[in-house]
Amino acid sequence: MLLQQKIKKILAPIVQDSLGISITEDELVIQRTKEEFEGDYTLVLFGLIKKHKLNPALMGTTIGTAACEQQGDLFKSYNLLKGFLNFSLQEKCLLDFLSTTYSNTQFGKAAENTKRVMVEYSSPNTNKPLHLGHLRNIFLGWSIAELLKERGYSVTKSCVVNDRGIHICKSMIAWQLFANGSTPASVGQKGDHFVGNFYVKFNEAYKAQVEEGVACGLTKEQAEKEAPIMKATQQLLQDWEAGNQEVVDLWDRMNQWVYEGFNETYLKIGADFDKTYYESKTYLLGKKFVEQGLADGIFFKKEDGGIWIDLTPEGLDEKLVLRKDGTSVYITQDLGLAEQKFQEYQYEQSIYVIADEQNYHMKVLQLILQKLSKPYANGIYHLSYGMVELPSGRMKSREGTVVDADDLIAEMIEAARTKTEELGKVKDFNPNELHKLYHTLALGALKFYLLRVDPKKKMIFNPQESIDFQGFTGPFIQYTYARIQSILRKESPTATHSIENKLKKEEKELLISLEQFPAVLDQAVMEHNPSVVALYVFTIAKLFNSFYTQHAIINAPTIATRQLRLRLASLTANVIHRSMSLLGIEVPNRM
């Protein structure tokens, strides 16, 4: 059992009996003892003092004495400072933990449970390539899915491709007008970028036509409506919905180009999906909800024929669920897709990794499902993350300030190469090994950079300052791992040797932190927050480096000490490896 929990469990009856009061485990506040005080774990007494009106000094001494007497295997000593009862732990229980765990590469993995979870992430439009915002989404979704798996859940990663609608028609019309039949292959360009360029061309042409219209005396609104290219785009959408073969073929062809581009990027960043939904195949599914909602009196029809739901009792607004022309709106499609997913996977929880600009939409989605008494409604969880912004504010495709994912990755790889060459530690690597290392470091830096921040918070990316390779970064942790591997290549810990049973301060601190790994994973899962893991693994790396510079491992004074430290190094490496894997980051043996 985890130490902190164990301490709580053990202390609860001791506190009850020694003080003659009635308490529950949850009332006990146990925390790591601050570095500047003696001890390992601390019981904070203030709450008990207040509630039971007891004398702090007497109370602390009573609990401390009883604990050390009754649980001498766990508690070595205690000291009392104000309302803080600091316990020092017996080294033996820490060493036992080390001995049973140091070679366990599965440390942190929980037994399988029966709960099914869906995680939907990425969900791009098919009219332009992926950008930095998608990367945050993808890394988050992927990591959450892996964290859930690690803690025993049965997880399905899914992706919804928004392959239909006015946006892709814009790229299509621009291709028809300006491409002269060119293709990604003919111009040697990645398919998603190729299609994205035509989306840009559409906007340029559209803007010019609007200006022209205004110059001819139209209002801006009229000009926007009347621009020939916009009218042609809308016609294209109607033709697509009518099933016009030529239009559908072009649509299909351009989407294929985009998918090839996406897949290349997904492969590069290690994103994967168990199931992909295409909006073109699911967008009509929600309509049957409308009938049900009307029949149940949850929806109502307005005079013009539009169908609505009134959410004002819940403090929201009236929301349209079906247009007067009978076509679906966004929310209707999502209702249908939620149902479809549930039919296929019977999930207990369905996590949607979507930016916080859609908080309202997701709230409405869940609320409508609840009102329709869908059994899966309460399992819907919006993992809402803040947008990635530039120092100048939001990224805007129209202003060309979008940070392209492929470009950024290429820059990171280049930065990794420069840095590695500068340091010159891997001159014996062959080109393949070098290529692999640059990729590992580049993605490690990028993923860590995006995952170390609390998902809920928006974050600022400054393209002028390149993503660091020092300090609170992926490469810092990768480096710590490589250092340990360098030692373990020379000598591995063996099970047969007895080990030193006295722990230095740095050893003890590291060991206590390593022991918390499973609890950290639980917290990350509970909060749907990979940054918890990022923060933790950084702390572990720092503790190890600090230990490493102060104490020799291979050249330790005795065999028993060397064996102890080798085990500690080995466990540290395992925890780093596992943590980083769960963030989607690989660790190199040398760098």
Added chain:
RNA sequence: GGUCCGGUAGCUCAGUUGAAUAGAGCAACUGCCUUCUAAGCAGUAGGUCAUUGGUUUGAAUCCAAUCCGGAUCACCA
């Protein structure tokens, strides 16, 4: 305007079920490579935790008001 989110060191961020002197990284400055990888370690400096009031033995954390920033409230997706 309604609703929601945020404001912590020069910058980027932790810390928010109330608890010890508010922590990291970057940037700045000082030391440390003949010893397991210096992408490292040790240290210095840097704070009115947006503001004001309240609750409390104790508030960055809870409550209220105010200021500032953002998102959203489409027969767009």
